[in-house]
Amino acid sequence: xxxxxxxxxxxxxxxxxxxxxxxxxxxxxxxxxxxxxxxxxxxxxxxxxxxxxxxxxxxxxxxxxxxxxxxxxxxxxxxxxxxxxxxxxxxxxxxxxxxxxxxxxxxxxxxxxxxxxxxxxxxxxxxxxxxxxxxxxxxxxxxxxxxxxxxxxxxxxxxxxxxxxxxxxxxxxxxxxxxxxxxxxxxxxxxxxxxxxxxxxxxxxxxxxxxxxxxxxxxxxxxxxxxxxxxxxxxxxxxxxxxxxxxxxxxxxxxxxxxxxxxxxxxxxxxxxxxxxxxxxxxxxxxxxxxxxxxxxxxxxxxxxxxxxxxxxxxxxxxxxxxxxxxxxxxxxxxxxxxxx
Amino acid sequence: xxxxxxxxxxxxxxxxxxxxxxxxxxxxxxxxxxxxxxxxxxxxxxxxxxxxxxxxxxxxxxxxxxxxxxxxxxxxxxxxxxxxxxxxxxxxxxxxxxxxxxxxxxxxxxxxxxxxxxxxxxxxxxxxxxxxxxxxxxxxxxxxxxxxxxxxxxxxxxxxxxxxxxxxxxxxxxxxxxxxxxxxxxxxxxxxxxxxxxxxxxxxxxxxxxxxxxxxxxxxxxxxxxxxxxxxxxxxxxxxxxxxxxxxxxxxxxxxxxxxxxxxxxxxxxxxxxxxxxxxxxxxxxxxxxxxxxxxxxxxxxxxxxxxxxxxxxxxxxxxxxxxxxxxxxxxxxxxxxxxxxxxxxxxxxxxxxxxxxxxxxxxxxxxxxxxxxxxxxxxxxxxxxxxxxxxxxxxxxxxxxxxxxxxxxxxxxxxxxxxxxxxxxxxxxxxxxxxxxxxxxxxxxxxxxxxxxxxxxxxxxxxxxxxxxxxxxxxxxxxxxxxxxxxxxxxxxxxxxxxxxxxxxxxxxxxxxxxxxxxxxxxxxxxxxxxxxxxxxxxxxxxxxxxxxxxxxxxxxxxxxxxxxxxxxxxxxxxxxxxxxxxxxxxxxxxxxxxxxxxxxxxxxxxxxxxxxxxxxxxxxxxxxxxxxx
Numbered sequence: 016x017x018x019x020x021x022x023x024x025x026x027x028x029x030x031x032x033x034x035x036x037x038x039x040x041x042x043x044x045x046x047x048x049x050x051x052x053x054x055x056x057x058x059x060x061x062x063x064x065x066x067x068x069x070x071x072x073x074x075x076x077x078x079x080x081x082x083x084x085x086x087x088x089x090x091x092x093x094x095x096x097x098x099x100x101x102x103x104x105x106x107x108x109x110x111x112x113x114x115x116x117x118x119x120x121x122x123x124x125x126x127x128x129x130x131x132x133x134x135x136x137x138x139x140x141x142x143x144x145x146x147x148x149x150x151x152x153x154x155x156x157x158x159x160x161x162x163x164x165x166x167x168x169x170x171x172x173x174x175x176x177x178x179x180x181x182x183x184x185x186x187x188x189x190x191x192x193x194x195x196x197x198x199x200x201x202x203x204x205x206x207x208x209x210x211x212x213x214x215x216x217x218x219x220x221x222x223x224x225x226x227x228x229x230x231x232x233x234x235x236x237x238x239x240x241x242x243x244x245x246x247x248x249x250x251x252x253x254x255x256x257x258x259x260x261x262x263x264x265x266x267x268x269x270x271x272x273x274x275x276x277x278x279x280x281x282x283x284x285x286x287x288x289x290x291x292x293x294x295x296x297x298x299x300x301x302x303x304x305x306x307x308x309x310x311x312x313x314x315x316x317x318x319x320x321x322x323x324x325x326x327x328x329x330x331x332x333x334x335x336x337x338x339x340x341x342x343x344x345x346x347x348x349x350x351x352x353x354x355x356x
Numbered sequence: 357x358x359x360x361x362x363x364x365x366x367x368x369x370x371x372x373x374x375x376x377x378x379x380x381x382x383x384x385x386x387x388x389x390x391x392x393x394x395x396x397x398x399x400x401x402x403x404x405x406x407x408x409x410x411x412x413x414x415x416x417x418x419x420x421x422x423x424x425x426x427x428x429x430x431x432x433x434x435x436x437x438x439x440x441x442x443x444x445x446x447x448x449x450x451x452x453x454x455x456x457x458x459x460x461x462x463x464x465x466x467x468x469x470x471x472x473x474x475x476x477x478x479x480x481x482x483x484x485x486x487x488x489x490x491x492x493x494x495x496x497x498x499x500x501x502x503x504x505x506x507x508x509x510x511x512x513x514x515x516x517x518x519x520x521x522x523x524x525x526x527x528x529x530x531x532x533x534x535x536x537x538x539x540x541x542x543x544x545x546x547x548x549x550x551x552x553x554x555x556x557x558x559x560x561x562x563x564x565x566x567x568x569x570x571x572x573x574x575x576x577x578x579x580x581x582x583x584x585x586x587x588x589x590x591x592x593x594x595x596x597x598x599x600x601x602x603x604x605x606x607x608x609x610x611x612x613x614x615x616x617x618x619x620x621x622x623x624x625x626x627x628x629x630x631x632x633x634x635x636x637x638x639x640x641x642x643x644x645x646x647x648x649x650x651x652x653x654x655x656x657x658x659x660x661x662x663x664x665x666x667x668x669x670x671x672x673x674x675x676x677x678x679x680x681x682x683x684x685x686x687x688x689x690x691x692x693x694x695x696x697x698x699x700x701x702x703x704x705x706x707x708x709x710x711x712x713x714x715x716x717x718x719x720x721x722x723x724x725x726x727x728x729x730x731x732x733x734x735x736x737x738x739x740x741x742x743x744x745x746x747x748x749x750x751x752x753x754x755x756x757x758x759x760x761x762x763x764x765x766x767x768x769x770x771x772x773x774x775x776x777x778x779x780x781x782x783x784x785x786x787x788x789x790x791x792x793x794x795x796x797x798x799x800x801x802x803x804x805x806x807x808x809x810x811x812x813x814x815x816x817x818x819x820x821x822x823x824x825x826x827x828x829x830x831x832x833x834x835x836x837x838x839x840x841x842x843x844x845x846x847x848x849x850x851x852x853x854x855x856x857x858x859x860x861x862x863x864x865x866x867x868x869x870x871x872x873x874x875x876x877x878x879x880x881x882x883x884x885x886x887x888x889x890x891x892x893x894x895x896x897x898x899x900x901x902x903x904x905x906x907x908x909x910x911x912x913x914x915x916x917x918x919x920x921x922x923x924x925x926x927x928x929x930x931x932x933x934x935x936x937x938x939x940x941x942x943x944x945x946x947x948x949x950x951x952x953x954x955x956x957x958x959x960x961x962x963x964x965x966x967x968x969x970x971x972x973x974x975x976x977x978x979x980x981x982x983x984x985x986x987x
Contacts (some may be wrong), residue, residue, distance in 0.1 A: 017675070018432075019537060022733075029883065032817075032880075032883050032887075033883075033887060033891075034816050035817075036817065036883075036884070036887055036891070037891075039816045039817070040814065040893060041489060048963075053741055053742075056742070056815065056816065057740075057741065057742050059819075060742035060747060060819060061742060063823065064750070066878075067823075067826075067827065069417050070738070071830065071973070075834070078835075078838075079838075082838045082842075082860075082863075085838070085842050085854065085859035085860055086838075086841050086842050087841075087842060087843050092526070095774075095875035098770050098771055098773065098774065101768070101770060101771060102765065102774075104770050104773065105764060105768065106763050106765070109761035109762065109765070110760055112757075113757065113758060113761055116728060116729075116732060116757050117754065117757070119732050119736075120731075120732050120735070120750065120753055120754055120757075121754075122737060123732065123735040123738075123740070124359075124735070124740055124742065124750065127671075127735060127737060127739065127740050128477055128740050128742070129486065129672075129737070129739050129740055129741045130739060133739055134672075134739065134933050134944060135671060135672040135673040135737060135738045135739040135933035135944070136673065136736075136737035136738070136933070137673070137674065137933050137935055138674070138676065138682070138733075138736070138737065138936050139674040139675075139676065139677075139678065139930065140676065140677050140678065140679065141676075141677075144663070144677075144729075144733070145677055145680045145726065145730075148725060148726060148729045149722060149725075149726055152721055152722050152725040153722050156718045156719065156721055156722065156764070157767060159718060159764065160714060160715055160718050160768075163714060163768040163770045163771065164711050164714060164715070164769075164770075165771060166667045166770035167707065167710060167711060167714065167769045167770040168707075168711065169771070170770060171707030171710065177915055180416065187534060201946055205622075206622040206623065206624050207629060209624045209629065213941055231886050244703075248623070248624050248625070249531070249623055249624060249626075250527045250531065250534050250625070251525055251528065251532055252527040252529065252622075253702070253777065255777075255843075255845060257774070257843035257856055258856070260773060261773070262702045262773050262774065262776055262777075263702050263704065264702055264703045264704050265703050266638065266703070267527055267620075267623050267637065268621030268622040268623070268633075268635065268636065268637065269621075269622065269636060269637070269638060269704055271704035273401065292855075294855060296854055296855060296856055298856075299845070300776070300777040300845040300846075301525075301777065301808045302450065302520060302521045302525075302847045303449070303534075304447075304528065304529065304534050304535040305446045305447050305452070305535065306446075307450070307847060307848065307849070308446075308845075308848035308849045308850055308851070308853060309849075309853045311853050311854055314869060317827075320987060327765065333439070345811070
């Protein structure tokens with residue numbers, strides 16, 4: 016029944032369009048459109064361009080006012096504040112370029128619409144003009160490139176020695192985290208050690224791994240440089256921490272890094288936004304399969320002192336999984352030693 | 357110059373004159389060697405794909421705009437892809453996104469655009485009987501056809517078509533364990549693309565050799581219409597970049613089927629450690645984007661070429677800065693090969709590379725800006741006739757500027773960190789590459805329809821189609837900037853899992869409604885197109901008062917394009933509103949085949965000396981005609 020309705024509807028629509036088509040054509044012939052170069056439509060089209068532009072600009076201005084409140088709040092990292100500045104600077108530059116070009120592009124149709132009595136200006140080239148509008152964008156680009164390049168170099172520079180290290184591993188469809196223990200260094204890992212219990216493949220042949228601990232959330236201190244050590248277990252994922260303006264792919268077989276310094280604790284953000292349920296979040300931004308849209312982690316930014324005491328409270332993974340260590344890893348240690356001999 | 361042309365024309369393959377060919381239906385319309393028929397075949401196939409690609413976008417826009425909606429009514433079309441609860445299957449969502457991208461980029465905007473207009477216009481605008489190799493030209497279409505069939509079949513697999521994004525990054529695309537679309541769907545995707553690449557290469561070689569060898573007497577490179585320059589440069593870009601995609605795909609096939617490790621290393625998936633080791637997923641990204649970025653210009657340049665022609669003709673003015681236009685196209689073509697890694701700023705590649713590619717990427721803004729300014733200046737003090745093609749061309753310039761400008765933000769690696777893979781990127785490339793190229797294609801169809809089918813399309817319907825599509829495209833893609841600035845990642849099935857993506861539900865609904873509206877408006881075009889083929893007003897010989905050679909052919913050019921000798925070209929293609937043209941007996945345009953000796957009043961200073969060379973060109977043309985195979 017539905018199918019029949021759809022078919023009937025389609026046929027009727029086409030029939031109506033066909034009729035319309037014929038009528039337009041016949042009216043056109045009756046009015047002698049074909050003798051004239053342009054008809055009334057030319058005026059209407061000429062007029063619509065500036066009209067559409069003005070309405071569009073108005074709507075954009077109006078909606079931008081509303082949309083602003085849905086944008087992310089001010090960046091909560093040092094570099095984020097700077098890239099935001101560059102973003103809005105670039106936005107204003109391109110905004111001006113957009114306005115200038117579009118005012119010309121959309122008002123020329125109105126001003127220079129066809130007029131039988133007029134002849135167009137045979138104006139084919141002007142090298143000076145070409146030079147000017149090559150040079151101006153080139154100069155603007157140079158400024159933006161230098162600005163951006165400086166920020167980029169700072170952001171991607173190696174992290175400080177004493178940066179707080181956090182390892183984050185993406186897998187379908189979750190993130191896992193590992194923190195260094197008292198030695199402040201993460202131990203080695205290898206995908207071949209991954210099993211049902213040691214889900215991150217921590218390599219306990221490395222003594223530095225013994226005090227590493229895992230946790231369900233990202234906990235980092237405010238005001239200290241944090242280095243994310245990023246990797247993936249199966250396919251490419253991407254670490255996106257929107258409030259910190261942080262993004263870096265997690266690639267199987269190729270560990271990546273990103274360093275940043277958080278500037279506001281979760282509590283401070285809650286107060287600032289007046290939202291006591293606010294949480295910093297981490298999302299995946301590289302398509303990774305069915306559960307791509309649900310790979311969420313909560314990030315807790317705390318005061319440095321709170322961070323230290325939290326670290327002190329944690330139990331090393333190797334201690335939490337003593338059984339596993341004594342069974343599986345005892346064997347592996349033995350094998351490694353054999354192999355070394 | 358002329359001696360080169362002469363040399364080449366001597367060796368031209370058997371050309372034909374007005375003599376009618378009495379082939380049967382199969383040889384005339386299916387396995388045709390005629391460039392005009394092949395061009396139309398590309399156009400029809402491209403339109404078919406555009407409907408599928410557009411339809412897919414509506415399906416995932418329904419999901420994004422109305423996540424609560426009951427989609428059971430789609431079951432007759434999508435079957436098992438609609439779950440028991442009436443929701444879109446999550447993996448099918450990804451497959452729809454993937455196929456939408458693949459179809460639109462390759463099948464619609466590459467084959468549908470380049471394939472149609474390069475084939476149709478190159479011989480007509482350079483004054484050739486046909487392509488350099490009619491057989492290869494036919495082969496090019498049929499490879500594309502096979503490719504289309506395979507890709508189409510993949511839509512109906514039980515495990516679904518490829519679902520890892522149109523960029524098919526491994527390991528996701530290599531591991532069926534990770535996503536079912538990477539099983540048979542991905543295999544068919546790769547096989548289909550191999551045929552597609554072969555088709556593009558065969559076509560491209562043909563376009564290039566035709567432009568170089570088969571230009572008619574007098575048609576030097578400096579007299580070529582900008583359309584031909586655009587097709588020529590596009591074909592060269594394709595020839596240099598598509599083989600790299602082929603290599604990338606081939607290595608992926610090896611990794612998938614033969615256990616090699618080009619892209620795979622250290623993978624533990626579905627409870628199992630894989631034996632692949634030492635490969636690099638980043639390698640694939642480099643190879644992919646080495647094609648992928650030039651591909652943007654493969655899609656865009658033909659559209660810009662078509663638009664140059666349409667804007668100049670309908671402004672009744674020469675295109676402003678003809679040489680600057682060619683120069684900027686060459687500049688863009690060259691730069692397009694050295695900016696690919698701006699897609700990979702946060703892929704984990706060396707940050708120093710990021711700096712280099714940021715620098716190179718932002719340079720490309722300069723020739724692009726030159727093009728935009730030249731278009732605008734062409735309209736300045738013109739006498740604008742708003743045909744539907746002209747409207748779409750102005751629309752293209754607008755979309756090209758809006759989308760191009762946000763490229764300045766995304767090309768800046770420091771800013772790309774936040775915006776990469778968010779809706780800001782989706783907004784950017786749908787405006788500058790998707791919509792702009794689509795508008796160029798529409799401009800092309802409206803403008804050259806009379807030459808293709810000998811009839812006129814209905815202008816009024818064309819106007820309505822343009823305004824609906826133009827406003828619609830902006831309503832769909834402009835709001836996506838806001839969504840992107842708010843940090844919404846792309847390729848998300850729903851935004852309910854995160855606090856920071858709780859906003860903009862109404863805006864997403866709005867975008868989806870606008871998308872439905874815009875896609876529906878295309879049915880208006882489809883109707884106008886099909887109906888006009890049969891019922892359109894018969895076209896005059898030169899409906900737009902245009903200077904280029906295709907309008908010197910009969911209303912419906914036969915095989916060989918010109919009855920009798922090929923036209924001789926004396927002047928560039930942009931003599932519109934030349935002072936003195938009326939005294940010479942022309943209205944506001946002088947076609948390319950009018951000698952300067954016939955237009956004493958309008959000749960410019962430098963052109964008077966050209967009169968002396970006309971006899972030489974005519975002798976050359978006569979000799980060429982004599983040497984043609986008249987049977």
